[in-house]
Amino acid sequence: MSPVQHTFLAANEASEHRPLIITLFALFVLATLGITIWAGRQTKDAADFYAGGRQFSAFQNGLAVSGDYMSAASFLGIAGAIALFGYDGFLYSIGFLVAWLVALLLVAEPLRNSGRYTMGDVLAYRMRQRPVRTAAGTSTIVVSIFYLLAQMAGAGVLVSLLLGITSDAGKILIVALVGLLMIVYVSIGGMKGTTWVQMVKAVLLIGGTILITFLVLLKFNFNISDLLGQAAENSGKGAAFLEPGLQYGATGTSKLDFISLGIALVLGTAGLPHILIRFYTVPDAKAARKSVNWAIGIIGGFYLMTIALGFGAAALISQDEIIASNPSGNTAAPLLALHLGGVDSTWGAILLATISAVAFATILAVVAGLTLASSSSFAHDIYANVIRKGKASGAEEVRAARWATVAIGVVSIGLGALARDLNVAGLVALAFAVAASANLPTILYSLFWKRFTTQGALWSIYGGLIVAVGLVLFSPVVSGDPKAMFPEVDFAWFPLKNPGIISIPFGFLMGWLGTVLSKEEPDAKKYAELEVRSLTGTGAH
């Protein structure tokens, strides 16, 4: 059977059971809307809207952090990357997990102790408020939009698989629906509603992944070596499929790209605004630490199972079929579910529908988290502290945040259709690179370097941001490659797909340079205050 026929098969299989798929999607949407309305009624002041009232337990927040973090990139993207490139795809899983140690050891607790609602609170603590908050708000919104782009690409991919919609209008419609839902979740439910949606999603995603992992292992009598052996054989690449180098080993440049990706992954997490604001939802720094530990356990377990998802897909589905369905492998996990159940059976269709609904829930929850992070930052950093110079009331801030949610929703719907054929994990890696270049240097310098000044903060945020985004713009991700966003033009002169290896050191360098060249004296009293607060929690909100 030709690969093209196979794809139609998946779509037909799905279309026969379309009522089931639509029912599962609708159930999740209804349940989460119910949660949102309930949470909306409990949201009375700014601390409720931004931080869910700071009363979530460490376990609840650990679950929500996992739900916020394990995005379409982790579920669809990594499974696809492993299914197509074998071992090289596994780097994502490792980098995404190890990165949590940076958050645990250096960022989560001091941030919880010294901030209030946003990442900007900590960056601006001892600096001139208006310029630093403007910079922090800008980079929060840029990072979140990169991340949103990836989630929207994942949503488009899912729908074309399930409903057989290949027309642009159909995909745009579904992206618009996702955008609309996220506007509702965030503007009504605030942090409280978003947190509960993320917890529900985390449970569904872990449950779905355990089910698929179990079924894959069952096929191989729980012998991982046999699973890997068949994956290698079925991929047509033999032992090379299980070794590094298939995707990145070809040339010196591609090897450099691998290092660049590796650095961006490990340093990105602790600079992601939508993850950082989650630490404000627990009562204190100790609970923030415990929630990171829960998240490391949950996320680590999940990423270990990506071995079964990715190699399972490679072992049981032909490479042609995976590629025909989506050139970057983004549909490998749902296809695997279909094959595990049996391609022509009802059971296969039910599994496909379930896993697709899980992926849909995954996307919705992450999208809500990203939107909340950017609208919070707009309302708290830019509107309240820059435009209104700190004179806005809590109610006015929340109103601004709700309007910002609508605006960001509309922007991300607009951008959603652009990135369909890129691997979702690769797109998210760009958001990691931007976060690690613009946000992480400033966070670390602010917390740990006494001499750091306003000028240093601005140079490192804007320097890291401009170089990271600029290099992406002139990379093969945007143009000059068949899978690029604009494949028909070529203005790519930067050879790497991930800018991290240049832009992250550049962000750190600019922070240092901006500081040593600045004429202002650092505010020693404010630094003493920040240090005492960040280590002891004195006066924490």
Place this chain on the structure above:
Amino acid sequence: MATDAPPPSKEQHKLPSPEEFAEVHESAEFVELRRSYRSFAFPLTIGFIAWYLLYVLLSNYAGGFMGTKLFGNINVALLLGVAQFVTTFLIAWWYSRHAAAKLDPKAEAIKTRMESGA
């Protein structure tokens, strides 16, 4: 349930003055807390990032070694990848144990004293 908990009472504590912060910042107790945190967290961060980079570099430039089969189809690359998971879990556990034993009591003592205004 998250929302049934009583409202936080922290806002009622007084926020110490900048002078009090400066004073505590110079105190032996705080200096010891900071040393105990930094001397643990900083080297450990450098350590795990170096270990991770070593893994990335081996994947890139030591393909033959990484491809060595150990048992059946399981090779060095997969084993080292899974080892990254194991070390991540261990480091998280180790840091949390250190923080609970060495950092939390000191931090708590300073916070309580400062917020009660003594």
